[in-house]
Amino acid sequence: MGSSCEIKFIGTDASPFANRVQFVLNLKSIEYEYIVENLACKSELLLTSNPVYQKVPVLIHANKPPLSESLIIIEYLDEMYPDVHPILPSDPLDRANNRFWAAYIDNMFIPLFEELRKTPDKEGKEAIKKQIIERTQLLEEVFVKFSKGKAYFGGDNVGYLDVVFGCFLGWVRFVERHNEFKIIDEAGTPKLLEWANRIWSHEALKDVIPGSETLMDFYMMLQVHKPARAI
Numbered sequence: 001m002g003s004s005c006e007i008k009f010i011g012t013d014a015s016p017f018a019n020r021v022q023f024v025l026n027l028k029s030i031e032y033e034y035i036v037e038n039l040a041c042k043s044e045l046l047l048t049s050n051p052v053y054q055k056v057p058v059l060i061h062a063n064k065p066p067l068s069e070s071l072i073i074i075e076y077l078d079e080m081y082p083d084v085h086p087i088l089p090s091d092p093l094d095r096a097n098n099r100f101w102a103a104y105i106d107n108m109f110i111p112l113f114e115e116l117r118k119t120p121d122k123e124g125k126e127a128i129k130k131q132i133i134e135r136t137q138l139l140e141e142v143f144v145k146f147s148k149g150k151a152y153f154g155g156d157n158v159g160y161l162d163v164v165f166g167c168f169l170g171w172v173r174f175v176e177r178h179n180e181f182k183i184i185d186e187a188g189t190p191k192l193l194e195w196a197n198r199i200w201s202h203e204a205l206k207d208v209i210p211g212s213e214t215l216m217d218f219y220m221m222l223q224v225h226k227p228a229r230a231i
């Protein structure tokens with residue numbers, strides 16, 4: 001049966017990158033059709049919509065050519081629907097700084113979690129855990145600077161960095177539990193802890209953040225398709 005939604009979104013529940021797009025669609029109250037992708041056996045739709053990276057998320061707006069890459073998609077949505085819940089600040093310098101830290105999260109923070117999974121030896125894992133903790137402490141400083149005493153990176157309202165980092169919180173908690181260490185906690189990152197609890201219960205994210213079973217299924221799929229390195 002065809003859908004009347006202008007926006008079609010290809011994603012998968014456990015993907016923090018796909019969750020970013022869902023979070024923004026919800027914040028802006030945009031209706032969309034959710035096409036769930038099985039990354040263990042990619043669909044023709046995904047392969048033809050994102051032939052370069054073959055990854056979710058993909059957004060198809062009003063039958064126009066598909067868009068991929070989560071940051072590009074959420075910025076596109078912000079430009080197309082500027083009146084409801086803008087996520088990027090209006091000042092060009094503030095926007096640039098938001099993009100700088102989003103790139104840091106994507107290039108310097110999130111990849112450490114995949115590195116931790118793929119590293120087989122205890123010593124190697126401990127070194128990565130230390131880096132994760134140090135970089136989370138840096139993000140605590142970024143939060144203090146950006147939020148200026150308010151609830152979110154974006155100030156009084158959820159902004160770009162809240163979306164970018166907030167959608168990774170499910171995996172942060174999952175990795176804490178399965179590797180027996182604390183990443184966001186009262187002792188090291190008290191402000192981020194308060195922020196995380198706020199984000200966690202945000203109305204627009206409540207049905208988006210995946211539960212631990214969904215994350216475990218995805219984790220097991222990764223272990224099969226992208227196994228840890230041999231010792």
Ligand SMILES: N[C@@H](CCC(=O)N[C@@H](CS)C(=O)NCC(=O)O)C(=O)O
Pocket residue numbers: 014015016017039054055056057068069070071
């Ligand atoms: N830089 C991309 C990353 C997207 C990404 O890594 N998606 C994963 C799911 S979490 C994926 O589709 N992986 C499939 C694969 O690696 O083949 C973005 O921001 O959208």
